[in-house]
Amino acid sequence: MAARGHDTKERILKEAQALVLKRGFSATSLDNIIQAAGVTKGAFFHHFKSKDDLARQLIERFAELDFALFEEWDRRADALSDDPYQALILFLKLFEEWLDNLRQPFAGCLFAVYVYESNLFEPEVNAYVKKSLEHWQQFYERKFAAIIAERPPKLEVSAAELAESIVAILEGAFILARSGEKPDLIARQSRLFRGYVKLLFDEDTRSRDAVA
Amino acid sequence: MAARGHDTKERILKEAQALVLKRGFSATSLDNIIQAAGVTKGAFFHHFKSKDDLARQLIERFAELDFALFEEWDRRADALSDDPYQALILFLKLFEEWLDNLRQPFAGCLFAVYVYESNLFEPEVNAYVKKSLEHWQQFYERKFAAIIAERPPKLEVSAAELAESIVAILEGAFILARSGEKPDLIARQSRLFRGYVKLLFDEDTRSRDAVA
DNA sequence: CTATATATACAAACCGGTTGGTATGTTGTC
DNA sequence: GACAACATACCAACCGGTTTGTATATATAG
Numbered sequence: 001m002a003a004r005g006h007d008t009k010e011r012i013l014k015e016a017q018a019l020v021l022k023r024g025f026s027a028t029s030l031d032n033i034i035q036a037a038g039v040t041k042g043a044f045f046h047h048f049k050s051k052d053d054l055a056r057q058l059i060e061r062f063a064e065l066d067f068a069l070f071e072e073w074d075r076r077a078d079a080l081s082d083d084p085y086q087a088l089i090l091f092l093k094l095f096e097e098w099l100d101n102l103r104q105p106f107a108g109c110l111f112a113v114y115v116y117e118s119n120l121f122e123p124e125v126n127a128y129v130k131k132s133l134e135h136w137q138q139f140y141e142r143k144f145a146a147i148i149a150e151r152p153p154k155l156e157v158s159a160a161e162l163a164e165s166i167v168a169i170l171e172g173a174f175i176l177a178r179s180g181e182k183p184d185l186i187a188r189q190s191r192l193f194r195g196y197v198k199l200l201f202d203e204d205t206r207s208r209d210a211v212a
Numbered sequence: 213m214a215a216r217g218h219d220t221k222e223r224i225l226k227e228a229q230a231l232v233l234k235r236g237f238s239a240t241s242l243d244n245i246i247q248a249a250g251v252t253k254g255a256f257f258h259h260f261k262s263k264d265d266l267a268r269q270l271i272e273r274f275a276e277l278d279f280a281l282f283e284e285w286d287r288r289a290d291a292l293s294d295d296p297y298q299a300l301i302l303f304l305k306l307f308e309e310w311l312d313n314l315r316q317p318f319a320g321c322l323f324a325v326y327v328y329e330s331n332l333f334e335p336e337v338n339a340y341v342k343k344s345l346e347h348w349q350q351f352y353e354r355k356f357a358a359i360i361a362e363r364p365p366k367l368e369v370s371a372a373e374l375a376e377s378i379v380a381i382l383e384g385a386f387i388l389a390r391s392g393e394k395p396d397l398i399a400r401q402s403r404l405f406r407g408y409v410k411l412l413f414d415e416d417t418r419s420r421d422a423v424a
Numbered sequence: 425c426t427a428t429a430t431a432t433a434c435a436a437a438c439c440g441g442t443t444g445g446t447a448t449g450t451t452g453t454c
Numbered sequence: 455g456a457c458a459a460c461a462t463a464c465c466a467a468c469c470g471g472t473t474t475g476t477a478t479a480t481a482t483a484g
């Protein structure tokens with residue numbers, strides 16, 4: 001049945017992602033994956049033509065789920081405020097709320113895993129990772145561009161730089177959170193970045209500055 | 213001869229680090245390493261009792277070289293200014309200068325590689341990575357604490373948060389720089405962080421009367 | 425409704441090659 | 455000749471991938 005097949009494939013992808021985030025891609029053997037998913041090698045190679053194929057489908061699935069979350073927060077944030085600045089702040093808050101409500105601590109970013117093992121993958125997979133990270137960045141860049149168009153920032157910064165910054169902060173935070181076993185680190189750094197954005201754009205801190 | 217032995221071991225460590233930064237730890241086989249270093253398996257196992265032992269010595273060497281650079285910049289920055297704020301700015305500039313002068317683009321951070329393959333390593337190796345990242349962070353934290361003690365920041369931020377932030381930014385920047393093949397991204401983000409610090413602490417952007 | 429044909433979704437055994445690791449040399453130096 | 459510093463030969467385990475086989479669902483023709 002088609003449904004049964006889809007379930008099996010989805011289970012393989014889910015377990016594979018968990019294992020790859022834990023141990024890296026090359027350290028995760030197909031035997032590990034099929035054991036975790038409770039299937040045989042035949043089942044695996046029915047759904048994936050190679051381990052490279054798994055890598056490709058794994059990262060595509062990750063990116064799709066990732067951007068789906070992003071777009072949901074984006075819609076909700078835009079619905080809550082017309083002001084681009086407030087919408088960005090709300091967007092980040094929704095992200096932080098999601099992080100806080102995660103049961104198991106955030107496992108990590110598959111993009112980062114792939115970047116640090118990039119020599120393992122086919123060029124098109126690396127290109128997909130690059131494209132996804134840039135897509136992520138451009139998502140933020142549009143938001144910052146809209147803000148800058150309305151209110152000039154207090155320092156000379158470009159929308160691209162700011163977008164690059166939040167993505168870098170989050171990628172780095174994933175690493176620190178994992179190593180230090182500090183699941184709250186990611187949301188904390190997101191909040192700190194919000195403070196930075198506030199300093200750059202918020203009128204309250206400008207007028208307060210004039211008084212102080 | 214001891215010198216000859218030390219050279220061989222150092223060559224193995226150097227080539228191993230380059231390979232591990234390129235492909236990850238588990239994807240780097242001992243055969244790859246001994247071929248790159250131009251030695252035999254016997255030579256390798258004379259200097260390292262196992263691949264785990266190589267992992268340990270590799271990360272310890274990385275941390276030592278890393279912190280040696282840090283301490284040099286620290287000394288030079290402290291020599292150039294007594295003001296903790298100026299010293300931090302100078303420190304970051306020295307770091308950026310080092311990045312700009314690197315011949316080959318920055319390869320990446322071995323700590324991050326180990327974090328994302330942490331299930332491969334013995335607990336003590338992971339603990340060492342954790343300790344090193346924290347040490348790195350505390351290095352910055354002391355600097356921010358000294359600044360905050362002199363001038364209150366414009367937003368309510370702790371020295372620990374700020375230290376966490378710059379480390380996260382750099383770790384994330386390494387990833388983005390690698391994926392996007394943008395070697396200048398790291399220094400750019402360091403400069404952006406300097407802008408943030410300036411907004412937080414610099415008197416130019418505030419009133420000038422507080423410090424006398 | 426049924427018989428046949430075909431595709432899907434797996435399972436189990438197996439293969440050649442590679443892995444980390446070892447056992448046993450050989451060489452150069454003090 | 456003792457010991458460090460290697461080289462060579464080799465092993466057992468494991469790797470990604472293949473092969474072969476089977477149960478089941480679906481489409482089609484009579």
